[in-house]
Amino acid sequence: MADLRVDFAGIKAPNPFWLASAPPTDKEYNVVRAFRAGWGGVVWKTLGEDPPIVNVSSRYGAVTYNGARVAGFSNIELITDRPLAVNLREIKAVKRDWPDRALVVSLMVPCEEESWRRILPLVEDTGADGIELNFGCPHGMSERGMGSAVGQVPDYVEMVTRWCKQHTRMPVIVKLTPNITDIRAPARAAKRGGADAVSLINTIQSIVAVDLDAMAPEPVVGGQGSHGGYCGPAVKPIALRMVAEIARDPETSGLPISGIGGISTWRDAAEFIALGAGSVQVCTAAMHHGFRIVDDMIAGLANWMDEKSHGVIEDFSGRAVRNFVNWEALDLNYKTVARIDQALCIKCGLCHIACEDTSHQAIAYEQSEAGRRFSVIDAECVGCNLCYHVCPVENCITMVEEVSGKPKLTWKHHPNNPMREAAE
Amino acid sequence: MSGDAFLSEEPDIASHRRDEAALVCDFADAHKPLSPDAALVEASRCYFCFDAPCTAACPTGIDVPGFIRGIATGNLKGAALKILEENIFGGSCARVCPTEILCERACVRTAQEERPVAIGALQRRATDWLMARNLQPFTAAPASGRRIAVIGAGPAGLACAHRLARFGHRVEIFEARAKPGGLNEYGIAAYKLPDDFAEREIDFILGIGHIAIATEKALGRDLSLASLRRDYDAVFLALGQAGVNALGIEETPLAGVEDAVSFIARLRQSKDKGSLPIGRRVVVIGGGNTAIDAATQARLLGAEEVSIVYRRGPAQMSATGDEQAWAETHGVGIRHFAAPLRLLGAGGRVRGVVFQRTRLDANGAVVLDRGEFTLPADQVFKAVGQRFVLPETEGFPVVKGGRIVVDAKRRTTIAGVYAGGDCIAGLDLTVRAVEDGKIAAEAIHADLSEAKEHAHG
Ligand SMILES: Cc1cc2nc3c(=O)[nH]c(=O)nc-3n(C[C@H](O)[C@H](O)[C@H](O)COP(=O)(O)OP(=O)(O)OC[C@H]3O[C@@H](n4cnc5c(N)ncnc54)[C@H](O)[C@@H]3O)c2cc1C
């Protein structure tokens, strides 16, 4: 059986599945329930200075796609709305009772050294395993000069990280906002400031929907709405790419990454880990289904690792990073064509209409006594995969390699490239 | 069966065999409507197929993926319009169509996972939505000055009338019975079209205007085809099948023996179902829809033993597999391979039926060489098929094989006379009757327009 234990920037946990700093980790009550359910660690809901902030009602919006609820999720909540002392007392109690789990405390205080100097010893006193700097919250807090307002300025990221490293012995994880053009800049800044790790992504600035009766963005608060932070399954592709960019950046290579964004299953987690994450954090999936989802995450990951003969997480962590290249490094002589398994085909015609209307007219449609038939015209197929994605039947369309026998040819050396480099 | 003792017993036919509450419950909707949430989930199962096979399998060619997408996106009005545009009886078809041999059989999900998209139930969701809002989506074109006579106010006649009204033609419907609706009103099982749905649907259809219905006016009895042809620009015959087939054996009249269709009509028309007397032991002879509906409803009324007896096998029954299963789950026994030989009576009242066991020969013909058996019965329903009755009027179009002969546009052999529905050859289903009415209306409109052009030219 695979060993799921992780040592993330010196923080040990029985498995890589942590709950992200959010409502699921706001109180002792929730966190204890999470640990009972089997979560390897939590990042406590972000603490700030007293007096606590005040939240609005309502707070969440969501995207239902084709009947699937919470395909995307958006919130306009702020950091914890409970007094600092209450949170600290509960953190201490939880850490005492659950010494084997990772307990990281998320922090957001004004961008002044004194504020950080004041709060860090209080956190350290709880026995927590580390801190996570919330530079990511895209709403409410950023307008007060905190959260993503800091995260969007690499110099601030570096400065605050440095203060924290000076005033605490705890590992410092810097949580990055995706609301920035080049995610590598704040990651590099964090590293320069001495960060032990980064975590990403925080939520994406968004308007999740417009209430067409109220004529206001959702969630509607007294007839008006604000922009919120978008997360959930819909943001996973964005998060994966940002994690991978940091993982392959020579300047930050080796910096531990905690992957966050749309993780709902063990497979999602495995993908983040393959692209360089050392642990993963989950929020929306838990808010959607409750803590019990971690069961299948743990068992699923372990079973897959057994199947692939990965004994420990490090065995596959970052393994996909070297295959994440820029487009111009791809082989233009590599070719696939679509193959339809006629025995599986249910004749829905989706492949045909997709290719016919929007791609390469490479799927023929015939009607005869024998019924409908859809077949690929090999000579027209460019191997774009569109039909493969729209076909509703598992394994009915496969993309098979057409061996050209030609050597690898990239854009760099392609005759059509006016700026091509001569072949070596 | 111990001897012939039952012959000397009094027939046991009684009303109120079951209590009122149970009857109300069982004669209500056979299938509950989908809740809005369930409809969304079901709608999302539709793949939105290209050149969709379900549409091809619908006799009225409803754009199934199109209307289902409307349900999925919350555009229920658009969904209902898509349905009604092709099939003005979309509401009753959603309830009575044997979808398992039509659209749902063709659904690609049937091939994929043996569970089609519930097209009928979704169609009901959309049409109910519209009807509940009393929306009248269709308007008649400005009056054309043309008048068309429609004979028979069943689905075929009404569908034709509605389409003609949309073209601006004035329609007069002549109906032999006291109420319009045809078999929707007098034939379809009570739990398929419960309460006053058939009536409400007709009100909805007539809401377009331009259509008048004269009831208790029969072609042959009160009207002649010649006078109709003289007084109207066109005539559409939608006569259905007013007669029933005989058992083909000697039938001495016995009390307790009845045509299944009359029993069903009485049942449909009675508000207090419990007041209908029903036998303790009921035998239904036949293998179609009518047999299934008569037998199932006899059970619901409280008959203890109900048997359908059919002379061939399950595969040859015109009732679909789902319908046979429906009867069986209601406790109806289906006995195949037996043909009636004679009715047994005592004191002028039926006591049983003697059947001959049958088998099919290599050509599928019934062979009677397997001996006999007797089923005791307090009541016997005959359901061996309906048939078209030729109205007694001169100059009627050609009839072949017991049905009016028409071309693809539903034109009969007489100019200006069209026909459709159960009185012409084809599947005897509501949805087919609607399509015939639609095609005939298009043809009448086209033929009249053409005639007008010629007149001008
Ligand atoms: C018991 C039973 C159950 C059925 N169940 C189903 C089902 O579940 N699903 C389904 O799709 N189909 C079912 N059908 C078939 C369906 O009802 C018919 O196919 C459909 O009603 C045919 O429509 P129509 O307009 O051609 O005829 P009808 O509905 O029969 O209408 C014909 C009308 O013409 C009138 N008429 C007849 N002669 C004259 C005359 N000389 N002058 C004036 N008016 C006249 C009649 O009174 C009647 O109102 C069932 C049929 C029966 C008998």
Ligand SMILES: Cc1cc2nc3c(=O)[nH]c(=O)nc-3n(C[C@H](O)[C@H](O)[C@H](O)COP(=O)(O)O)c2cc1C
């Ligand atoms: C296959 C593909 C190719 C695209 N190519 C371009 C492009 O060449 N130029 C461009 O401005 N946007 C391009 N886009 C982006 C689209 O214009 C659009 O902005 C994007 O898909 C978001 O819209 P949607 O998800 O609602 O379809 C492309 C999108 C797709 C899916």
Ligand code: SF4
């Ligand atoms: S891979 Fe692309 S081009 Fe080829 S058949 Fe499929 S959709 Fe058409």
Ligand code: SF4
């Ligand atoms: S999309 Fe798939 S199932 Fe549908 S016709 Fe094409 S190959 Fe067949």
Ligand code: SF4
């Ligand atoms: S065949 Fe089935 S899945 Fe395809 S469009 Fe029709 S209902 Fe939808």
